[in-house]
Amino acid sequence: MADLNTWQQFWYYLSHNGAYVLSQFSRHFLISVYGVLLAAVIGIPIGLLIARRRKLSGAVIGVANVIQTIPSLAMLSIIMLGLGLGVNTVIVTVFLYSLLPIVKNTYTGMINVDTTLVDAARGMGMTSWQRLTMVELPLALAVIMAGIRNALVVAIGITAIGAFVGAGGLGDIIVRGTNATNGGAIILAGALPTALMAIVADLVLGAVQRRLEPRGKKR
């Protein structure tokens, strides 16, 4: 082993532990996605609510901002005190970090819908629910999607740290490498897929976001 350079060691590690890396990859991915989905399920309605009641927006976005400023390792530790070691702690952490981009983008997307369109929709006899589902949401969807994209990229990074509270994922491989002597190749085997996942997630969601852009607004 010692006569191989780092890259050769990296490929050697991958070829012998491929299944393991893959399983950690999917675990990592799912932890991030669950956290973000949870944040979307809660955050989008909050965003819609504060877009309707603008007075609440300052307070809600303020709280989300404060959460965002807490360093992720500190946040993990604090939540760990409540939920203990394990995957749930990481999912909750991801959820909390995803709230701000999702709530904020939902809010921004909604208040940026042309008010004359909403007026026209109301004047044509749409109910409040129809206005939301047929006009406001379709027009705000691309902006909301951008928030989810942001959240997912951040979430993949946070999940990597989640290895410290025993959640598994690619972070686990990185920690293993840092603990081994000459573990550079093992660190790479954890770090490169993490980076790859973040980049691919960003590209894919970026494409989805462009698809959701109202067609008429495309140049």
Next chain:
Amino acid sequence: MTTTEPMVEFDDISKVYRGGNVAVEHVTLTIDRGDFVCLIGTSGSGKTTTMRMINRMLEPTGGTLRFDGKDIHSYDAVQLRRKIGYVIQNIGLMPHMTIYENITLVPKLLKWPEEKRREKAQELIKLVELPAAFLDRYPAELSGGQQQRIGVVRALAANQDLILMDEPFGALDPITREALQELVKSLQEKLGKTVVFVTHDMDEALKLATKIVVMDGGHIIQTASPAELLRHPATQFVRDLIGEERLVQAQADITTVGAIMLRDPVSITPGRSLQDAIALMRKRRVDTLLVTDDDGHLKGFIDIESLDNNYRRSTSVSDILNPKIFYVHESALLRDTVDRILKRGLKYVPVVDSANRLRGIVTRAALVDLIYDTIWGETDKPPADDAATVNATPADPTKGV
């Protein structure tokens, strides 16, 4: 439902915002079926507020508002709005929907079957003279004028009888605006729709409206037909809004041919002999005679040339009668007549009543006088200069038609 039944009735309506801001006060107005009502006034006059209360976009704070004879509050607001077309200044087409989806939005809300919606969209796009291929396009792919055409027909899609328009053409260039004004006017007349139209453009109001409502400071200042408004502006405010220039020009616009025609035209019956005709021409010093039957119905004319040519061969007026004569109706508006007379180079035009009886003539000289009046104003007449006008004494068709 008869055509005279009022569609919308405002009964002492007021709208006071919280904090005591009065938007509209004591508005009483009846909008009949088939009316084209223009609400006109400066910004803040309450015209848009008044309009928006009809489809309950705003709730009046006092008075009663009836739609189709029933209090507006007896309708569900959402259902009511689906019965009333709505066109706004910024067009308001949904950018994420195709033209087809935009046009058939209200039918879709009313749960029309797809087939019927498709049919309606085809029919409407034809109505505004746009190709059917546009149905699959998105609003951003159309020009502003085309978009507002779609905005207009969207308001007709569910067979709404009443259409509200809030300065719909304000943002368009003058040529497009004019085309759309004509479109709306012709649709309104053809389909028998009732339109409430908010504008601050007096030309637009005069052109489109059957009834103009002038508003200022939340009150109605005057409600009148365009002609009436021009003839009798109620206050100085209304005069200012119309503008002195238009008031003067309007004289020609609202004067009928009958009002300026010369009565007692020189005429003869077909049965008379040519000698009689010549004697009459000589006596009245004219070169043509209008020919009428015994009841005064206009039959044609004879002129001195044909008289001269046929003097030996013919005996009576009917032999040389020229029936090809251009005439106007006495109730015709002068503005429509002036152009025709001046461009055709006619020296005079006989005027008939509804039974085609000869009533008088309008001479070129009389028209020229009228045009001078509108150019210089009636008080500031230049000294009479007969050489400048076509020499025409009353009832003197000097030359042939």
